[in-house]
Amino acid sequence: MESTHAFAIWLKSTDLSWLVTHHGWVWATCEALHFIGMSILFGCIGALDVRMLGWWKSPPVAGVNALVRWGVLGLLINLVTGALFFVGEPLQYVDNPAFRLKMLFIVLAGWNVLLFYVTGVADRIESLEPDDDTPFSAKVFAGTSLFLWVGVIFFGRMLPYLGNSF
Amino acid sequence: MTLKDGRIGVKGSPQPQSRESESEDAIDRAIDETIRRYFMRHEPSPRVYARAISAAQQPSAPGRDGSALRSWIVAAASATAALLLVNIAIHSFGVVAALAASDIDGRTGPILFWLSSTGLARWINESETIFGYSGILFLHTFGLAVAVGASVVVDLRMLGAASRISVAALLPVFRFMWFGFIVNALSGAMLFAADAPRKAANPLFEFKLALIAVGVVVMALMERRLLQAASGAALAASERRLTRLAIASLVIWAAAIVAGRLVAYTF
Numbered sequence: 001m002e003s004t005h006a007f008a009i010w011l012k013s014t015d016l017s018w019l020v021t022h023h024g025w026v027w028a029t030c031e032a033l034h035f036i037g038m039s040i041l042f043g044c045i046g047a048l049d050v051r052m053l054g055w056w057k058s059p060p061v062a063g064v065n066a067l068v069r070w071g072v073l074g075l076l077i078n079l080v081t082g083a084l085f086f087v088g089e090p091l092q093y094v095d096n097p098a099f100r101l102k103m104l105f106i107v108l109a110g111w112n113v114l115l116f117y118v119t120g121v122a123d124r125i126e127s128l129e130p131d132d133d134t135p136f137s138a139k140v141f142a143g144t145s146l147f148l149w150v151g152v153i154f155f156g157r158m159l160p161y162l163g164n165s166f
Numbered sequence: 167m168t169l170k171d172g173r174i175g176v177k178g179s180p181q182p183q184s185r186e187s188e189s190e191d192a193i194d195r196a197i198d199e200t201i202r203r204y205f206m207r208h209e210p211s212p213r214v215y216a217r218a219i220s221a222a223q224q225p226s227a228p229g230r231d232g233s234a235l236r237s238w239i240v241a242a243a244s245a246t247a248a249l250l251l252v253n254i255a256i257h258s259f260g261v262v263a264a265l266a267a268s269d270i271d272g273r274t275g276p277i278l279f280w281l282s283s284t285g286l287a288r289w290i291n292e293s294e295t296i297f298g299y300s301g302i303l304f305l306h307t308f309g310l311a312v313a314v315g316a317s318v319v320v321d322l323r324m325l326g327a328a329s330r331i332s333v334a335a336l337l338p339v340f341r342f343m344w345f346g347f348i349v350n351a352l353s354g355a356m357l358f359a360a361d362a363p364r365k366a367a368n369p370l371f372e373f374k375l376a377l378i379a380v381g382v383v384v385m386a387l388m389e390r391r392l393l394q395a396a397s398g399a400a401l402a403a404s405e406r407r408l409t410r411l412a413i414a415s416l417v418i419w420a421a422a423i424v425a426g427r428l429v430a431y432t433f
Binding site for chain 1: 207300307310311312315317318319322327328329331332334335336337339342420421426427428433
């Protein structure tokens, strides 16, 4: 805990932190980009999730799979802008329960993706044609993914309400 | 009518002399051949054929289910956009002064104060539970992710990504888009009620609403175009237009998000 606070205080003293917080437009631009990245990420990953859950069965799985790389682009945008928020105001995040839960959910979502590929479920559904039903295991991964990403949005929104950040 | 040598002649017309008629036939054939070659050389592109075929195949004017409703939505959204744009034009000169002085009373009427004093608005503001302001704000963010996320999927497909998804297979995505839009219209109305006078005084808020209205019109147009394309008409003819709509949609949603974020910061 002590070292976490020491790290946060050091981070706050960096030039980058000063840059983020002392120009209003930097923070505002990052906020807008964070929301745009969220929409791209949630749209593209959510598309694959609803395909696997059977709520959008008309395309082949491989077709929807091609959107995942765009979802990764959204994730990258949000990792960069999110890191800038953290560098800018580290002290409002380190003790924030909403922030910790959000990070936990992001890690779990990453773990979910890793298992999805390692267990071979991703390969098994790759060749499914339009209107084909996915196996139960794929539906579990898809449902978990949707739950976790909605959770990430929820705890992100709760940062100022469960914690003290803006 | 006389039948002679297997040829049909018309009574009274000069009897064709065989040698002359043969040379005339040769000239006719030569002309035909020349015309044929000319057109072969200047053969129209496949796109022209596709357009002609699609035009021939297009049903005369049968009303598709729901097309009337869509037209109404488009018309209503267009009208809203026009009204808001006019409103912005009227107010834009007073904007800087209003922002500087925070002259809320001068720019808003009693209706907005009444709205923010209603029980619902007070409850949204004062409720400490998750169902109050923070929960509605979460719903607004969730609806944004669904609506814009679904739009992004459609736009990316129209710009060439994920080309294995057929045009017809893309149509159900609009259901998610409209679901997200409805969530945000309702949650947005509640957030507005909770803070009506200040939100109404913020020119960025009007700008955001105008952008959303235009964005909705673009998505409705896209859905209609895709419906036409999926129902058999050739996609080629409307493809360029769909690409333009996709770019417009991406730009407008991004601008709406920027405006929405700035609304949160300017007041």
